[in-house]
Amino acid sequence: MSVVEWTRYRLAGAIDEPVSLRGALRTIGVTSLVSVVLVGTLFPLYWTVNTSFKPAAETQTFPPTFTPETFTIAPYIELLTGQGSAVLTNSVVVSVGATVLAMVIGVPAGYAYARNPGKIGGKHLAFWILSLRMFPPIAPILPLFFMFRRLNMIDTYPVMMILYLTFNVPLVVWLMRSFFQDIPQAVEEAAIMDGYSRLEAFFKVSLPLVSPGIVTTTLLVWIFSWNEFQFALVFTRNAAQTYPVIIPSLVGGHATLWNQVAALSIIAMIPIIAISVLMQKRLVRGLTLGAVKG
Amino acid sequence: MTTIELDTVRKAFGDDIVAVDDVSLTIEDGELVVLVGPSGSGKSTTLRMIAGLETPTSGDILIDGIRVNDVQPQNRDIAMVFQSFALYPHRTVRNNISFPLEARDVPDDEIDSRVEEAASMLDIVELLDRKPANLSGGQQQRVALGRALVRDPQAFLMDEPLANLDAKLRKEMRTEVVRLQQQLDVTMIHVTHNQEEAMTMGDRVAVMNNGRVQQLAPPKTVYRRPANRFVAGFIGSPSMNLLTGSLVDGTFHADPGGVSVRVPDALVSDATADPLTLGIRPESVQIVDSPDEYTFEATVDVVELMGNVQIVHVSLDGTEFLAEVGPDLELSNGDPLLVRLPPEKIDLFDGVAPESRRIERRIEHNRAVGDQVASE
Numbered sequence: 001m002s003v004v005e006w007t008r009y010r011l012a013g014a015i016d017e018p019v020s021l022r023g024a025l026r027t028i029g030v031t032s033l034v035s036v037v038l039v040g041t042l043f044p045l046y047w048t049v050n051t052s053f054k055p056a057a058e059t060q061t062f063p064p065t066f067t068p069e070t071f072t073i074a075p076y077i078e079l080l081t082g083q084g085s086a087v088l089t090n091s092v093v094v095s096v097g098a099t100v101l102a103m104v105i106g107v108p109a110g111y112a113y114a115r116n117p118g119k120i121g122g123k124h125l126a127f128w129i130l131s132l133r134m135f136p137p138i139a140p141i142l143p144l145f146f147m148f149r150r151l152n153m154i155d156t157y158p159v160m161m162i163l164y165l166t167f168n169v170p171l172v173v174w175l176m177r178s179f180f181q182d183i184p185q186a187v188e189e190a191a192i193m194d195g196y197s198r199l200e201a202f203f204k205v206s207l208p209l210v211s212p213g214i215v216t217t218t219l220l221v222w223i224f225s226w227n228e229f230q231f232a233l234v235f236t237r238n239a240a241q242t243y244p245v246i247i248p249s250l251v252g253g254h255a256t257l258w259n260q261v262a263a264l265s266i267i268a269m270i271p272i273i274a275i276s277v278l279m280q281k282r283l284v285r286g287l288t289l290g291a292v293k294g
Numbered sequence: 295m296t297t298i299e300l301d302t303v304r305k306a307f308g309d310d311i312v313a314v315d316d317v318s319l320t321i322e323d324g325e326l327v328v329l330v331g332p333s334g335s336g337k338s339t340t341l342r343m344i345a346g347l348e349t350p351t352s353g354d355i356l357i358d359g360i361r362v363n364d365v366q367p368q369n370r371d372i373a374m375v376f377q378s379f380a381l382y383p384h385r386t387v388r389n390n391i392s393f394p395l396e397a398r399d400v401p402d403d404e405i406d407s408r409v410e411e412a413a414s415m416l417d418i419v420e421l422l423d424r425k426p427a428n429l430s431g432g433q434q435q436r437v438a439l440g441r442a443l444v445r446d447p448q449a450f451l452m453d454e455p456l457a458n459l460d461a462k463l464r465k466e467m468r469t470e471v472v473r474l475q476q477q478l479d480v481t482m483i484h485v486t487h488n489q490e491e492a493m494t495m496g497d498r499v500a501v502m503n504n505g506r507v508q509q510l511a512p513p514k515t516v517y518r519r520p521a522n523r524f525v526a527g528f529i530g531s532p533s534m535n536l537l538t539g540s541l542v543d544g545t546f547h548a549d550p551g552g553v554s555v556r557v558p559d560a561l562v563s564d565a566t567a568d569p570l571t572l573g574i575r576p577e578s579v580q581i582v583d584s585p586d587e588y589t590f591e592a593t594v595d596v597v598e599l600m601g602n603v604q605i606v607h608v609s610l611d612g613t614e615f616l617a618e619v620g621p622d623l624e625l626s627n628g629d630p631l632l633v634r635l636p637p638e639k640i641d642l643f644d645g646v647a648p649e650s651r652r653i654e655r656r657i658e659h660n661r662a663v664g665d666q667v668a669s670e
Contacts, residue, residue, distance in 0.1 A: 184378055184380065186376045186377075186378050186380035187380045187381075187382060187383075189345075189347055189367075189374075189376070189380065190374070190376060190380035190381075190382075190441075191382070191393070192347070192367050192368050193345060193347075193367055193368070193372065193373060193374040194368075194373075194393050194394035194397055194441065194445075195368045195394050195397030195398055195445075196368055196397050197366070197368055200397075205382055208384045209382075209383065209384055
């Protein structure tokens, strides 16, 4: 029995009616394509998990082993007892701090832009804010480095949080602006007529209504801050060093601790995956909010 | 006691857009005044200035004689119902209605009883625990009304609240709103672009156009004695026939159209403009057999049977002219007609612009408003 015939037979069984040759071929084509994409996407992840549970010696063997011959959690323990726990703590502090700061600044700004189009900073301020996100981060790194060195702020938490604002605030302002634009002004006016001040109307009505948008934006901003490498490499030495920076430091001249690199990558991935899964419902609502007007 | 007064209130957006142009109005305590006009006439802006959502460029707004220009909307104690209903989607019906009470720190048990009371008044008790998204348009409308009346405000402002409802529901809610207004004996300003709604709801109707109040009067007066050509054309369905032409020796010659009819002397003596406008309501137009000085010849264009009446469209060289006749008259397209404009029903407007004033008859009381309407 050929593959095509087998597919026709199985499909017909599944949907309880005969399946054309064309339908069977299409199913085979789609399934093959999805399989290739899936393998291409998941194989690196699988390989990272695989490597993270191997002793250092086994990571370099040829032919490579597709499951750890000697299963060990030593890479995780070595990493977390070594510099790993410190950099992960730094990453948490810097990314959470940068995210909170960006949201506190960006959400009200986005609201202001949504409610007073064209009135804040004339025509150009809005574009200027957006343009901050367009230029390559490497461009301002040197002047910023000298500025912050003069201020004695290199390798501190605040400098990292401030630097991440440059990229995060524009994103927050533009995303939140469109989320707020989707909330009819009449709803806020209704709250004002109901006896609330403009500020109370904002907190009691507008903010709860954009909460899916806030969740999505927060997550995007946090993921950027969590994974950022370039600024962290230049502006941190030790005290404020975040996890992306020490991955290359594990790649040494004599020996590369591939298993620890893999273990750190896995640890760094866990919070992102966990939060995305937990927030999935709100995240999807946030991402599609405004796409379809109700 | 709540009177609302507007004293030469003006609202300009930017340098050249004047939305409301020196409007002066007084709305008495317990009165239902309808602001009606085409879109862009300034009626909504006027309402929003009373609410406090817009600030007048000049002029004063007084509530109970106190100037409120600088009073924040939340402190004016006025409830507003919006065209979009503007319910809070994240709150249940109960919490939507209780929202204004929460702002006033009303104790919880009192909130509960007042919400129940408002809900039963509007017949929405069984909806209290639903979210607005799960309600029909009419139900949302009731919730919006409940939210407005639960706090016992000084006045109600209604910004086209019936516009989003279908025709049948709109008529029901129209009655319901009037019933509530009378039951609560509260001052209400209702904005609509629908002249029929204005006529059926208002104690008085303020017809607006181009940012100005064209006429403020009871519905019957607005209908029977429109202040100017705009009001005459806007109020009434089908609308009043308006013919442009000139007066020569007491006879009106329409241009174009070949219509020549005699106009009562009581009107002619006060006419100053040339050209001017002759107006007559379709239901006043007569179809007759023998000519006199008030008749002209025409041809039937289209006949619409509306059930109890027929609307006859008459072709007058491009000018729309309608006659409303009984259902029994047999007419078909192309039939010749003798149309009579009864002199006692003719109106003259002194000019052809929308603001051209209606010429008052010297003996106006002969067509006293009440008699006319009662006899129909």
